[in-house]
Amino acid sequence: MSQSDAPAISIRNLVKRYAPAGNGEGKLALKGVSLDVPQGQIFGLLGPNGAGKSTMINIMAGMVRKTSGTVSIWGFDIDHDRRNASRAIGIVPQEIVFDPFFTPYEVLENTAGLYGIPKAERLSEQLLADVHLSDKAKAYARTLSGGMKRRLLVAKAMVHQPPVLVLDEPTAGVDVELRRQLWELVKRLNDEGVTVVLTTHYLEEAEELCDRIAIINHGELIANKPTRELVDMAREKIVVLTLEKPIDTLPGHPAFVKCAAVAPDIIEITYDKDKTNAGEILGAVQAQGMAIVDVTTREADLEDVFVSLTTQAQTT
Numbered sequence: 001m002s003q004s005d006a007p008a009i010s011i012r013n014l015v016k017r018y019a020p021a022g023n024g025e026g027k028l029a030l031k032g033v034s035l036d037v038p039q040g041q042i043f044g045l046l047g048p049n050g051a052g053k054s055t056m057i058n059i060m061a062g063m064v065r066k067t068s069g070t071v072s073i074w075g076f077d078i079d080h081d082r083r084n085a086s087r088a089i090g091i092v093p094q095e096i097v098f099d100p101f102f103t104p105y106e107v108l109e110n111t112a113g114l115y116g117i118p119k120a121e122r123l124s125e126q127l128l129a130d131v132h133l134s135d136k137a138k139a140y141a142r143t144l145s146g147g148m149k150r151r152l153l154v155a156k157a158m159v160h161q162p163p164v165l166v167l168d169e170p171t172a173g174v175d176v177e178l179r180r181q182l183w184e185l186v187k188r189l190n191d192e193g194v195t196v197v198l199t200t201h202y203l204e205e206a207e208e209l210c211d212r213i214a215i216i217n218h219g220e221l222i223a224n225k226p227t228r229e230l231v232d233m234a235r236e237k238i239v240v241l242t243l244e245k246p247i248d249t250l251p252g253h254p255a256f257v258k259c260a261a262v263a264p265d266i267i268e269i270t271y272d273k274d275k276t277n278a279g280e281i282l283g284a285v286q287a288q289g290m291a292i293v294d295v296t297t298r299e300a301d302l303e304d305v306f307v308s309l310t311t312q313a314q315t316t
């Protein structure tokens, strides 16, 4: 395979065991993960807290030493060609870390200096414009809003113009508007040819942005599929019904996968979207003499995908 069609990132049998704090074996954070990130995609890495996502990213970034396995970035093996591998990747960390007394312009210039980029070839002004921070170029980083700081982190990760950009939970804890802005930025960079890897807890975010999603759970890869296929695997949907009166006995029906009371007059019914629909579920409840005053549906989320995946693993 020529480099032109090689994966942007290729990971084989990646194992990480953290050194034990006291006696004992130490945490096995990655248990032999293999995956390829195709060039040109937005690739989502999903998993619950502690699944091993940051460990994987930190290994790529050279901040955590792997126990075994191989990782290559843009064809460069991180053990044998660390310098080129590092030059091929930009990392946007989870934590916002800037020296508060540097300006955004200085942050980018200093980073360019670390990469040994000559002054004449630096792109600091262009990068600030790209992330809509030109008017803050000379402001102290500490005076920037949270959203501005996150955009500056993206610009900082792109200083050396890497073909691969990795974002670790770019929108954790940010408001809806800022999340949209960051999505636009990620999409624009991807349209310009940058391969993007991002970790997120939000399935909605992964659905909106990612071409492909890998899920890791307890250090193991449990899915790696085009987004549409993965979302379709979450076969269960949930309707939340507010009833006119509190009930003593829950309604029952063969189409209900699960029925639970979340309050005396609110029930949550889980159903298999391939076998029935919300209309039939409502009809079944009404047929049991319960009047419904409000209905909301809850979309499948990451947890539902996990349930769906683990159920399948047990039945196949």
Ligand SMILES: Nc1ncnc2c1ncn2[C@@H]1O[C@H](COP(=O)(O)OP(=O)(O)OP(=O)(O)O)[C@@H](O)[C@H]1O
Binding pocket: 018, 019, 027, 028, 029, 047, 048, 049, 050, 051, 052, 053, 054, 055, 056
């Ligand atoms: N430096 C460390 N020393 C020991 N154990 C660690 C260290 N860093 C992470 N771990 C453990 O390794 C496992 C994977 O952690 P990791 O941070 O990679 O997960 P994550 O999927 O990124 O989670 P989050 O979404 O919370 O960031 C966890 O059990 C964590 O406690």
